[in-house]
Amino acid sequence: MELPNRASLQDVARIAGVSLATVDRVLHGRPGVRARTVERVNAAIEQLRYRPDPAAARLARNRTARLVFVLPSGTNSFITLLSQQLQALAPWLGEQRAAATVHTVDVFSPTAVAQKLAELQGQCDAVVLMAQDHPQVRAAIDDLVDHDTVVVTLVSDVPSSRRSHFVGIDNVAAGRTAATLLGRFIGNRAGRVGIVMGSRALRDHAERLFGFEQVMATEHPHLQLLPPIEGHDLSDRTEPLVAELLAREPGLLGLYSIGAGNRGIGRALEASGRQREVTWVCHELTPHARRALLDGTADAVINQDAGHEVRSACRPALAEVHGERVIADQERIRIDVFLKDNLP
Template structure:
């Protein structure tokens, strides 16, 4: 028979109420008593039934996901997956609310965080923008004990509890390896387009890309990063301008979104159709570009896995249970025309 809290109380020589306080991390228990209860738990192999405890106490979880607004297809997929993950988690007394903010706008993101009803919010998951205002807003959430998970783009210097997303430095290194190997010994320039260098995922991808090009493909020259604001029209404009200005551009790495703008420019530019192109996220437009030979590879990440992982991690942080790192690892996926799902 599985040990119960009564067994733990008897083993530790304390009351049931004391065991309950220790399990729920409530104040009023001496350190020596906490150590005695924890030792009894370890000896007995006691495993707390979190679901039963939450049901008995009518505990529920309310998580807020803060995601950039706008036409970025991946972010819209992330938003839809957050809603779906919340629907599936409703049986575990989880409620998910999605709030959108303008992309790359630290002031707007901080205002949303500061406007949260902290008495009703259990945890927050957000795609963070690196700014002083966001840093201060997250510090306030940390101070009152609300767990925070960052999605897609990490901000390790901020007060957050966990990051859910791919290793973006490794993603950039992967993109450089693909382009370098596709081009072989051919010398030339590589155009780089990011959404914004205010978000860490784009900065890290650029850094990883540059590391590999410099060390393994010195015959290739990386041009300065252009910012397309993850907007198709802006991305298309900055790419068209780059191709008009620069000679010997033979490769393109689209670090962020705006793939539709890239596709439009390359489709209408005969010279552009010969570029070796690596982009991010397997959207419908990127999938077609792979099939049509405009893109050579797409680096993807599973938005559904990320939202489900964020919910599991927030619950674990609240319940005081371990995070299963292997389950929450988000893999870098590489798609070519030949292995499209």
Template sequence: MRPTTKDLAKAAGVSLATVDRVLNGRSGVRKETVQAVNAAIERIGYERNISAANLARGRRYRLEFLLPRTGDQFLHALVERIEEAGSAFAPDHTEVRHRRVLSDDPHQIAALLAGIGPEDVDGIAIMAPGTPQVRDATLRLMERGVKVVQFVSGQPGARQFDFVGVDNKAAGATAGRLMGKFCAGGPGRILVIADTMNARDNVERRQGFDAVLTRDYPGLEALPSLETHGDPDRTHRIVGNFFANYRDIVGVYVLSSETRIALQAIAGTGQLARQQAIAHERTAFNEQMLRDGMLDAIIAQNPGHLVRSAIRVLRSRCDGREPLASQEEIRIEILIRENLGHRAV
């Protein structure tokens, strides 16, 4: 039989009411009493039934995803999965909402976070650049009692924050390995395109990509990162210039999560079908490019898993529990035309 709260009260030498106050983090309990109850929990192996406790208290989880204002198909896929999760988690007393309010300005993001407190929300998943301003504002938000998850864009293993997403260095290294194999080791140059190199995930993908190419495929040279800033006219112009200036381009790597503008620009030059091409994220556009033979591989992370994992991590933190690491690990998926199958969620 699992130990009950009565067993816990007896083991700690306190009343049931005191046990309830300690378990729910209420004030009015001496430090020594809290220590006695926690010691008894360890001693008798007491495990709290979180669901029953939340039901008894009428506890609800108020969770919010803070997303960029601008984005394309990958961001839209995330929004769809968030709305889907909102319905799925509602019976578990979990309110899930989202706002597309973040600009590229770290000061704007910091100001927004400064206006959020535990009276507004219990936990936030934030998809933002990992700048010092955003990091400091996030730490202050956590100090005010709001749980935080870095969502998609972040740093695995950072001590202060939970992170939900793939290991982006490993994802970039995977792209480097595939590109090296596809191009048979060279010789030639690789065109590398990103929406911005101010985003940590893009920087880490580039680092992983370069590490593999430099070490294992010295015949291939990755060109400096071309930044599109999400501007179609700029992208078409600079892509055309790169192909005009470098006649020995043999591969294209689009390392950002939003790929449509870059791939359309390359296709407009007539060069895409002649190149080995790798991109990130499973979107409707990328799927079609893969089926049409314009892309050779997609390196993806499942948006449904991303959203559900962020919710589970935030709920665990709200309950004072450690998340189950094995359940929340986001896998790097490699898609080619032959294994594309049906769209994953």
């Protein structure tokens, strides 16, 4: 079946009996067009079922859309994966007449994040942000939107802000998945389970903890959850905290790592000699997590695909910048579960 030709601006102008410039003014709501002329143009648009051609519109603008990714500073391996995937996406971005750069900031400091976002006002078309849900951050996002900057949140959401889209997994479901895995690996043995997280201030970490606690309380009541350790996603900070936990809890059965810092956790488990005794479930399939799975230190990794997340951040950001549609199903991020037997 042959598809009908797409109506063009020239077709609209011909049917309405006006110039291309007049059609453009009507489409963009610019002043200087008589009411009767606006009616004729809108009637022609409806008659022809005209839809703007996004590719042609980008070419007509003759400018490059500027995207800025604001990511956590430090040595977080998952953030490194995100940056690498963004670099790999550069040729595609070029085809879309867009370019992206990465700025890093201490995401555990809402003041630092807010200051960084303020510096970006008027400097870019869209910001893709990974930060904590805090009043200062929410206000800074809203200020960016007031300055005609599109904001997309990544991995950890700030839902009460005026951001356009959130790109990431269902973190409550991820925490529930971790609890099911950990509980089934441990079985009927009664004992204690440790929890390591970056910070409760990070919404994704708080949501994972909520989901984890839900399932553990209802389905594995024989396992007692210890108060979470907050390591700010830093291996050097997490390692001594986990080492202290292992020394304090000689019968520890399980460990759930909600965020980053897995290198430190792995080192602490290996130094204790209990890496085969303590069931460990963690997040993100980084090179370090992969090695921990292969050598038996980690038992399962819950993953969100870094490449998919970067692409699914850029596409909605550019769609908002250009006034195009977003296909929600295309941007849904899956929760992947990896054992040593199904590593990609």
